[in-house]
Amino acid sequence: MTDTPTGPGGPTLAERLRGRSELGVCALLLILGVLVLGDALTMDTSFAQRGPVGPKTVPVVVGAGLLVVAVLLAVDVLRGGRGEAEGGEDIDLSAPGDWRTVLLLAGVFLGNAVLIQPLGFPISGALLFWGSAYALGSRSFSRDPIVAAVLSVVTFFVFDRLLSVPLPGGPLMGVL
Amino acid sequence: MDSLNSLLDGFGTALSPVNLLWAAVGVLLGTAIGVLPGIGPAMAVALLLPVTYGLDPTAAFIMFAGIYYGGMFGGSTTSILLNTPGETAAVVAAMEGHPMAKAGRGAQALAAAAIGHFAGGMIGTILLVFLAPTVADLAVDIGAPDYFAIMVLAFVAVTSVLGSSRIRGFASLLIGLTLGLVGLDRLTGQQRLTFGSLQLADGIDVVIVAVGLFAIGEALWVALHLRTRPDQPIPVGRPWLGKAELRRTWRPWLRGPAIGFPFGAIPAGGAEIPTFLSYVTEKRLSKHRDEFGKGAIEGVAGPESAASASAAGTLVSMLTLGLPTTAVAAVMLAAFQQYGIQPGPLLFEREPDLVWGLIASLFIAMGLLIVLNLPLAPVWAKLLRIPRPYLYAGILFFAAVGAYAVGGEPLDLVILLIIGLLGLLMRRYGLPVLPAVIGVILGPGAELQLRRALQISDGSLTGLVNTPFAVTVYVVIALIVTWPLIRKLLPRRTEARP
Numbered sequence: 171m172t173d174t175p176t177g178p179g180g181p182t183l184a185e186r187l188r189g190r191s192e193l194g195v196c197a198l199l200l201i202l203g204v205l206v207l208g209d210a211l212t213m214d215t216s217f218a219q220r221g222p223v224g225p226k227t228v229p230v231v232v233g234a235g236l237l238v239v240a241v242l243l244a245v246d247v248l249r250g251g252r253g254e255a256e257g258g259e260d261i262d263l264s265a266p267g268d269w270r271t272v273l274l275l276a277g278v279f280l281g282n283a284v285l286i287q288p289l290g291f292p293i294s295g296a297l298l299f300w301g302s303a304y305a306l307g308s309r310s311f312s313r314d315p316i317v318a319a320v321l322s323v324v325t326f327f328v329f330d331r332l333l334s335v336p337l338p339g340g341p342l343m344g345v346l
Numbered sequence: 347m348d349s350l351n352s353l354l355d356g357f358g359t360a361l362s363p364v365n366l367l368w369a370a371v372g373v374l375l376g377t378a379i380g381v382l383p384g385i386g387p388a389m390a391v392a393l394l395l396p397v398t399y400g401l402d403p404t405a406a407f408i409m410f411a412g413i414y415y416g417g418m419f420g421g422s423t424t425s426i427l428l429n430t431p432g433e434t435a436a437v438v439a440a441m442e443g444h445p446m447a448k449a450g451r452g453a454q455a456l457a458a459a460a461i462g463h464f465a466g467g468m469i470g471t472i473l474l475v476f477l478a479p480t481v482a483d484l485a486v487d488i489g490a491p492d493y494f495a496i497m498v499l500a501f502v503a504v505t506s507v508l509g510s511s512r513i514r515g516f517a518s519l520l521i522g523l524t525l526g527l528v529g530l531d532r533l534t535g536q537q538r539l540t541f542g543s544l545q546l547a548d549g550i551d552v553v554i555v556a557v558g559l560f561a562i563g564e565a566l567w568v569a570l571h572l573r574t575r576p577d578q579p580i581p582v583g584r585p586w587l588g589k590a591e592l593r594r595t596w597r598p599w600l601r602g603p604a605i606g607f608p609f610g611a612i613p614a615g616g617a618e619i620p621t622f623l624s625y626v627t628e629k630r631l632s633k634h635r636d637e638f639g640k641g642a643i644e645g646v647a648g649p650e651s652a653a654s655a656s657a658a659g660t661l662v663s664m665l666t667l668g669l670p671t672t673a674v675a676a677v678m679l680a681a682f683q684q685y686g687i688q689p690g691p692l693l694f695e696r697e698p699d700l701v702w703g704l705i706a707s708l709f710i711a712m713g714l715l716i717v718l719n720l721p722l723a724p725v726w727a728k729l730l731r732i733p734r735p736y737l738y739a740g741i742l743f744f745a746a747v748g749a750y751a752v753g754g755e756p757l758d759l760v761i762l763l764i765i766g767l768l769g770l771l772m773r774r775y776g777l778p779v780l781p782a783v784i785g786v787i788l789g790p791g792a793e794l795q796l797r798r799a800l801q802i803s804d805g806s807l808t809g810l811v812n813t814p815f816a817v818t819v820y821v822v823i824a825l826i827v828t829w830p831l832i833r834k835l836l837p838r839r840t841e842a843r844p
Contacts, residue, residue: 195775199517206524209539223797223805225531229538232523239517246513253514253776258564260384260734262573271569272770275742276763279562282746283759291750298746302739306569317736325747333400335751 192253196244203236274305290340291330295322349479356702360710365408368401369707372409373714376416381424381729384568384737387417388673392556393744395677396751398684404700406681408707411661414674415467415708418617418654419715420726422459426452426646427579427727436653438621442638442645447580449641453723457585458595458647460719464712465599466651470607470658471708478694478705481666485691490798491810493690495819496669497792502823503613503671504781511776518777521768522785525550532794550761551752552680555786558762559779560673561745563769565738570770572734579730585723595647598628602651609652610659616672617653624652658708665689665701670787673780680787 210229255263278301285294300318308314329335359365379390391410398406421436426443439459446455485492505515528539529549540546587595602624609620628648629638638645663669668689670676682689687697694701719726749762772779796810803809811817825832 192775195517195771195777198771199520202521202524206527206539209541213536213538223800225534225536225538228523228793228796229527232520232527235516236520236524239513239520242513243517246511251511253511253774255776256567256773258384258568260568260573261571263571265571265574267570267774268572269570271572272566275566275569276767279742279746279763280760283756283763286746286750286756286759291747295743295746299739299743302742303735306572306735306738308733308735308739321740321743325743329396329400329747329751333397335396335400336754337747337750338754 190247192247193244195253196240196247199236199240199243203233203240205233206236207233209233271305271307275302278302278305287338288340290342291337292319292322292326292342293340295325349475352479352698352702353475353706355698356704356706357709359404359699359703360408360706365405365703365707366710368405368409369412369710370714372412373416373711373718375409376413377420377715377718377726378416378729379413380417380420380422381726382420382732382737383424383428383730384564384734385741386421386673387414388677389560389564389741390417391674391677391681392553392560393741393748395553395556395681395684396748398681399751403682403685403687403697404703406685407678407700407704410678410681411704411708412711412714414657414678415463415654415711416715417674418467418650418657419460419463419719422463422646422650422653423456423719423723423726424730426455426459427582428730437618438625438649439646439653441625442642445639445641446643446646447582451641451643452580452582453585454587454591454643455641455646456582456723457587457720458591458643459650460585460716460723461587461595462599462602462647462650463654463719464716466602466606466654467658467708467712467715469600469603469651470610470655471705471712473603473607473655474658474662474708475705478662478666478701481662482691482694485667485815486695488691488815489813490795490802492813492815492819493668494792494795494799494810495816495823496667497788497795499819499823500613500669500671500784500788501781501792502826504784506826506829514775514777515781518772518779519781519785521772521777522555522782523789524785525555525765525782526786526789532790533797545755545757548753550765550786551758552683552787553752554749554758554762555765556677556680556783557745557748558765559769559772559783560677561741561748562762562766563773563779565741565745566766566770567773568738570774572738579727582724582727585720591643594632594634594643597631598624598644598648599651601627601631602648602653603655606652606655607659610656610671611662612659613663613669613671616660616674617656620652620656621649624648661705661708665693665704666691670784673783676780676783676787683787 206229210226210233213226257263278298282294282298296318299321300314303314326337330337376387379385379387390413422439425436425440426447429440429444443455443459446452501519505519506512528546530547531538537547605624606620610616625645628644629635632642632644634642660671660675663671664675664679670679679689746759749758752758769779799809811820
C-alpha cells in the first residue's frame with residue numbers, strides 16, 4: 171500500500187498532501203470528536219445522575235472514538251490508502267466531478283425549504299422538481315413544467331388527503 | 347402446529363381487501379424500484395417512512411415487505427438487460443445473465459431469475475414461519491445485557507464484515523452514533539449536542555437521517571458523476587424456459603435457499619456473500635462448467651434463489667431479535683420505532699396480528715410477483731428508459747416530502763440537505779453508509795440497555811456478561827474482530843476464485 175517514500179530527504183509536506191483530499195474527512199472527524207467530547211465534558215450532571223452510568227459516559231466514548239478513528243484514517247491515507255468511491259448504474263467515475271450541478275441542486279432544495287410555507291407545497295414542490303430536472307440537464311420547457319406540476323399536485327392530494335400526512339396547501343389550495 | 351394456526355390467522359389479516367391492496371402497491375413499487383437504476387429498496391422504504399404517520403402498522407409493513415421482495419425481483423432485470431446491477435444482491439446475476447441476454451437468451455435468463463426468486467422466497471419464507479417462533483421462544487427472557495450485546499454485535503458486524511476498510515466502517519458508525527446522541531438524554535433529560543437549540547432538543551428524526559443518507563446523498567452523488575449517455579438495455583421478449591433449461595435450473599433453485607437463508611439471518615451483509623457462494627457452488631456442480639462466464643443458466647438460477655431466501659432470513663433476525671442485518675431491515679426497524687413497537691422476542695406475543703399478517707403477506711407478495719414478472723418483464727424493462735433528470739429530480743422531490751412530513755418544519759429540510767451532503771462526502775471517500783444508519787437507529791437503544799444493565803448490577807461491569815446468551819454473543823463478536831488474524835494463522839486454502 172505504501173507508495174510514498176518516507177524518511178529524511180523525502181517529499182515535502184506540500185507534496186505529500188497533494189491528491190489527499192481525503193484528509194479533509196479526517197479533519198471533519200476530528201472536529202466532530204472535539205465537539206462531542208467538549209459537549210460531554212462541559213455537561214453538568216451532578217443533579218441528573220441516575221444509576222452508575224450518567225448521560226456523559228457514552229458521548230465521551232463516542233467522542234474519543236472519533237478522535238482515534240480520525241488519527242488512524244489520517245495514517246492510512248498518508249500511507250497511500252484510498253477510500254473507494256461508490257459506483258452505480260448511472261455513475262461515470264472516469265468523468266471529473268460536476269460540482270456546479272450539485273451546488274445548483276442544493277440551491278434549489280434550499281429554495282424549497284424557504285418557499286414551502288409561504289407558497290404551499292404544490293407550488294414549491296413543482297419548482298423543486300422543475301429546478302432539479304433543469305440542474306440535471308433537462309431542457310424541455312414545454313414538458314418539464316407540466317410533469318412537475320402534475321407530480322406536485324398529485325403528491326399533495328395523495329399525502330395530504332389520502333394518507334393524512336399534512337402538507338401546507340398554500341394560497342393555491344385556498345382557491346381550489 | 348402452533349405456528350401453522352398463527353399463519354392461518356395471519357392469512358385472515360393479509361387477505362383483507364385493504365391489506366391486499368397494500369401488498370399489491372408494495373410489490374408494484376418494489377419491482378419498479380428494483381428495475382429503476384440508482385434507487386434501491388432501502389432508499390425506497392426510507393422515502394416511504396412518512397406513510398407511517400398515516401397508515402396503520404400492519405398495512406405499512408405489508409407494503410414494506412412487498413417492496414423488499416419486489417426489489418429483489420426487479421433488480422435482476424436491470425442486471426441481465428443492462429449489465430449494471432443496482433443492488434449488491436444482483437451483481438452475480440449480471441455475470442451470467444448479461445452474456446445470456448447478449449446471446450439472445452435474455453428471455454430464459456429473466457425466467458430463470460424470476461422463478462429462482464419465487465423458489466428462494468417461498469422456501470425462505472416457509473423456513474421463517476417455522477424458525478422465527480422458535481428463535482423468539484428461545485430468546486423470550488433476554489434482558490438488558492443481552493439486548494446490549496446484540497446491538498454491539500450489529501455495530502461490529504456491520505463495520506467489520508462489510509466494505510473493504512474497517513477504519514472507514516468505524517468512522518461511519520461513529521458519525522451515526524453522534525447523530526443519535528443529539529437531543530435530550532432519555533434517562534435524565536440532560537441536553538446533549540443541542541447547543542441550546544430548541545429544535546435540536548427533540549433529536550434528529552431517524553426518518554431525516556435515513557432519507558438524507560440514502561436518498562439525498564445518493565441523488566447528489568449521482569448528479570456529481572452523471573453518465574451523459576446511459577447504457578441502452580437489450581430488448582427482450584416474454585420470459586420462458588424450455589425443457590432442457592428446466593432440467594438445468596431446478597436443482598440450483600432448490601440449493602440457493604440452503605445458502606441464502608442462513609446468511610440472511612446473520613449480520614454478514616445480506617445477499618452479497620450468499621449469492622456469490624451460490625454462484626461458486628453452481629459452477630462447481632455444473633455439467634456445463636465451460637459455459638460459465640459466457641452465459642450459464644445455473645449461474646442465474648442459483649444466486650437469484652439465494653438472494654430472495656436471504657431476504658427471508660433477514661426478517662428472522664429483524665423480527666425475533668430486533669437485529670437488522672441489511673440496509674432494508676435497518677430502515678424497517680426505524681419504521682417499527684416510529685410506531686413505538688420494539689421488534690424482539692416479545693413481538694410475537696404482543697403483536698401477533700402484525701407479525702403473522704406480515705409473514706402471510708410475504709406468500710401473497712411472492713404469488714403476485716411471479717405473475718407480475720413473468721409475463722410483464724418487457725414492460726418493466728421499459729422503465730430503464732426513464733430520463734435520468736426526472737428520476738433524480740423525483741428522488742429529491744419525494745425526499746423533501748418525507749422530511750417535511752416528519753414535523754412540518756422547514757428547518758428539517760435544511761438538516762436533511764446537510765445530512766445529504768454528508769452522504770455525498772461518504773460516498774466520495776468510500777465511507778459505507780449502512781454503519782451510520784445502524785448507528786443512528788440502534789445507538790440510543792444500545793445506550794439505554796447499557797445503562798439499564800449497569801443500573802441492575804450497580805455499576806459492576808460483570809452485569810454485562812452475566813447471562814449465557816450475552817457471553818455467547820460476545821464470543822461471536824470476538825471471533826469477528828479477530829477473524830483477519832485467525833485467517834492468517836490458518837493454512838492457506840488452494841481455492842481458485844472465479
